[in-house]
Amino acid sequence: MSKNNSSEEVILDGIAASAGVAHGRAVVYLQKQLDVPCYDIPEAKIDAELGRFEQAILETRSEITKIRDTIANSLGEGEARIFDAHLLVLEDNALLDEVSSELRSTQKNIEFCFNQVSQRYIAFFRSMEDEYLRERVSDIRDVSRRLLHNLIGMQSVNLGQLATESIIISEDISPSDAADLDRNKLLGFVTDAGGKTSHSVIMARSLRIPAVVGTHDATKRIVSGDNILVDGYEGIIVINPSESRLFKYGKLASERRKRDATFNSFIAEPAQTEDGGSIRLMANIEGIQEMEQVKAMHAEGVGLFRTEGIFLRHHGYPPESVQYKEYRAVVEAAEKDPVIIRTLDVGGDKLIGDENVKEDNSFMGFRAIRFCLSNVDIFKTQLRAILRASAHGNVKIMYPMISGLEELKAANLILGEVKQELLDKGMAFDQLIEVGAMVEVPSAAIIVDLLAAETDFLSIGTNDLIQYLIAVDRLNDEVAHLYDPAHPAVLRTMKAIIDGGNAVGTPVSICGEIAGDPIYAGILLGMGADSLSLTPGLLPEVKYFIRHIKKSEAEALVEEVMRIGDSAEIVRKLEAFRKQALGNLA
Numbered sequence: 001m002s003k004n005n006s007s008e009e010v011i012l013d014g015i016a017a018s019a020g021v022a023h024g025r026a027v028v029y030l031q032k033q034l035d036v037p038c039y040d041i042p043e044a045k046i047d048a049e050l051g052r053f054e055q056a057i058l059e060t061r062s063e064i065t066k067i068r069d070t071i072a073n074s075l076g077e078g079e080a081r082i083f084d085a086h087l088l089v090l091e092d093n094a095l096l097d098e099v100s101s102e103l104r105s106t107q108k109n110i111e112f113c114f115n116q117v118s119q120r121y122i123a124f125f126r127s128m129e130d131e132y133l134r135e136r137v138s139d140i141r142d143v144s145r146r147l148l149h150n151l152i153g154m155q156s157v158n159l160g161q162l163a164t165e166s167i168i169i170s171e172d173i174s175p176s177d178a179a180d181l182d183r184n185k186l187l188g189f190v191t192d193a194g195g196k197t198s199h200s201v202i203m204a205r206s207l208r209i210p211a212v213v214g215t216h217d218a219t220k221r222i223v224s225g226d227n228i229l230v231d232g233y234e235g236i237i238v239i240n241p242s243e244s245r246l247f248k249y250g251k252l253a254s255e256r257r258k259r260d261a262t263f264n265s266f267i268a269e270p271a272q273t274e275d276g277g278s279i280r281l282m283a284n285i286e287g288i289q290e291m292e293q294v295k296a297m298h299a300e301g302v303g304l305f306r307t308e309g310i311f312l313r314h315h316g317y318p319p320e321s322v323q324y325k326e327y328r329a330v331v332e333a334a335e336k337d338p339v340i341i342r343t344l345d346v347g348g349d350k351l352i353g354d355e356n357v358k359e360d361n362s363f364m365g366f367r368a369i370r371f372c373l374s375n376v377d378i379f380k381t382q383l384r385a386i387l388r389a390s391a392h393g394n395v396k397i398m399y400p401m402i403s404g405l406e407e408l409k410a411a412n413l414i415l416g417e418v419k420q421e422l423l424d425k426g427m428a429f430d431q432l433i434e435v436g437a438m439v440e441v442p443s444a445a446i447i448v449d450l451l452a453a454e455t456d457f458l459s460i461g462t463n464d465l466i467q468y469l470i471a472v473d474r475l476n477d478e479v480a481h482l483y484d485p486a487h488p489a490v491l492r493t494m495k496a497i498i499d500g501g502n503a504v505g506t507p508v509s510i511c512g513e514i515a516g517d518p519i520y521a522g523i524l525l526g527m528g529a530d531s532l533s534l535t536p537g538l539l540p541e542v543k544y545f546i547r548h549i550k551k552s553e554a555e556a557l558v559e560e561v562m563r564i565g566d567s568a569e570i571v572r573k574l575e576a577f578r579k580q581a582l583g584n585l586a
Ligand code: PEP
Pocket: 304, 306, 345, 440, 460, 461, 462, 463, 464, 465, 511, 512, 513
């Protein structure tokens, strides 16, 4: 029964994370830690315990078969194959026999025995040399989790298969949960934790799903079945919205549609200022599924292909053939436009497979290029797939989270080895492929002259750069108010990076979330950025804005704001500039 069953409106506040309004039924998703009980089983109950195990296997098998069929129908047999591997785990007699001997010898409950055996299997496969066998770890882990859920009798919402159109309310949504989300039925999401640049929010924004995050306690105040409205523009949630409020939001939606139609009417025009200045507008994507929109938005290529999406969707490290197919599809869809493929940025809030585990200070930890330089096989597999895709179009490689020249050189050395291996095998690739680095760690910003001299291009990742410069975790809602792109230290650092690149003719792009916000797009143009790479859905507004300003004015604005020390004052100036350009569309 709903906690909020009176018809009174209740308003909760959070952080506006992904624009739009959603109205519908709430589904509360709690990621309960699996707490596996341990207790003694008397001899006489051993058969009954085995019966429970068989029942749980049947339930698990029928769940997996259902998911498998749905995926095969919607995404094709190739994508569904992973679930065949899951079914095989359930048919593995060696594993099942070991569970029953564990039960007989220890006389502990079946979920405990099963968990013990599956953990032993995971440890065994993880230590294998063979890449294929190592990949079985994630299959066993996924199946074990599902089976344990069925044994312990926990009700869990399946984010990949929502029964009806729903708004998900969760403590947090991890990028791997987000990769599984049922895009047809998900109306919006609300989380207790999180900041504006968490990777789940970035995914929501690219799917144009309204989201409010950082509410602290939405999961405690909303229950499944509540009628709620999520306002992703203002960052509020209304439980039991009144008729008059729904009417007001209906009007807002129709105004937004008109505004979007005006922006869209300029979409095929060049991104050029009134005085002839120009900036390249490119797209941030996570996979081939976004390329149709990239083309529709007239993006001039892909400025950031976050390849983690492929890994998260596969719940592990997909083989070269799978990666190659996906990269090649994107490159071919882009036609002759550039596609900047970023090598794996695993870690932080993006956890994949067993080589990569949750750490205390995960954003400062074993992440991105650090992970790849220590897992050379995974890195080489990806580089081979990217290089092979480069034979089919205009591909560039970009390394994430470079913190010093040594890392850049080490990555290039491995790239050189992979190129040589392909040459030896007579395989085609672009031998002059351009290689760039993200500038998102303060140390990289400080040595931008050195990095610019060693790279073909640089791209500023402001999502990370801001968190590292201001020491404010991008996921932590308690400090989200300090996450400030208009902080003078952020503006000075961005300007120094752009100046450093321009001094030696190395183009500098911006691919963090601020590139999609007109209040920052103007000064980035004024600072001399070569391109902006943004979520495709935000491109029409940014292009309209660029077409309604003068580059000289943007440069003057940069000069003005660089002299201001107070970030609120800076935001007022930037807002005023935006309003002047957008007029009544602001
Ligand atoms: C960034 O840090 O700004 C960026 C684009 O990379 P990501 O958001 O994937 O960390």
